Amino acid sequence: MVNNKSFYSPVTEFYVNLYVTYFCNLSCKHCLIGCNPRKSKKFLPIRDILFYMDEFKNDSKFSKSAVVNGGEATTPYFYNSMDYIPILNSELLNRNFEIEFHTNSVWAKSKKADIIWQDLKILADDVNNKHILDLSCDQYHKNLDGLHESFKVLSSPDFINKNLITKLLSFEGDPVIEKIQSEIKQKYPNLKIESKIDNQIIKTGEAAKNNIGIEVPFFEYGNEYRAMRYIWTDNSIAIGLHPDRTASIGTFYNEKRRVSYVNKDGTLKPWKQLYPQLVEKYINCFKEDKCNLFTQDELKRFLIPENHR
DSSP states (O other), rough: OOSSSOOOOOOOEEEEEOOOOSSSSSSOOOOSSBBOOOOTOOOOOOHHHHHHHHHHHTTTEEEEEEEEEETTTTTTTHHHTHHHHHHHHHHHHTTTTTEEEEEOGGGGGTHHHHHHHHHHHHTTTTSOOOOOEEEOOSTOOOOHHHHHHHHHHHTSSTTSSSSSEEEEEETTTTTHHHHHHHHHHHOOOOOOEEEEESSSEEEEEEEEHHTOOOOOOTTGHHHHHHHTTTTTSOOOOOEEEEETTTEEEOOOOSSSOOEEHHHSSSSSSHHHHHHHHHHHHHHHHHHHHHHSSSSSHHHHHHHHHHGGG
């Protein structure tokens, strides 16, 4: 049990991961989270996001970085509101957050593509911060048409040499990323696109069901392990906000670490109330999972100030 009677701020540093929905227009066999077109079209309320952004912006332990994620992050354009993403991006920019927008780019061949690109152009034109557009690129996403269309737009004067960094997300040895990288060099020599290549697909979520990837014991604690050991230059850990109005610490792909951020009376829990609950939930899961990547004492030093352990 940790002391949650009075507020303590985090020891480690955090960034915010906004899972706007778990609905996805694709059903990839390797998906860690198991998102697909059968998932609920429930969306993370913008008012909830902004409540916590205002809480986080005054905490020195939070980086000014927000990942807009899913599911498919552009889903609101098709099933919720054309204003959801523009309002979200605008409010994050007003709070001086750097935005990392994660998408599969299938929408780039849709009738709403022009509208979505115009909204992304706002990020490219921001002179105060650099933002990131993550494009999934592997043999499982089946999104080649969307990728090719995206490269055409990103190489246009509206986006070239602007403050929107494009990254291709893939896996080592994947045949699609190798082909795409070659095509970019030939067709779009002025287009600067980075690649973030993970070593292997991890056998969890849909990947486990389809026997894809490799087993990594305690994979869901890996980010925290690397951050604790300072293996990463950037050792910040995610605080996730989810469409079911729950929050979580760290990288994981099931519901067991989540805590509702809504009080019984319908009000949102202030960060000083929510964080100790998240820590306690995390430590309980750590003990139940019998994780051996680090000790419970190390975990407490990582998350809890000394006078609250």
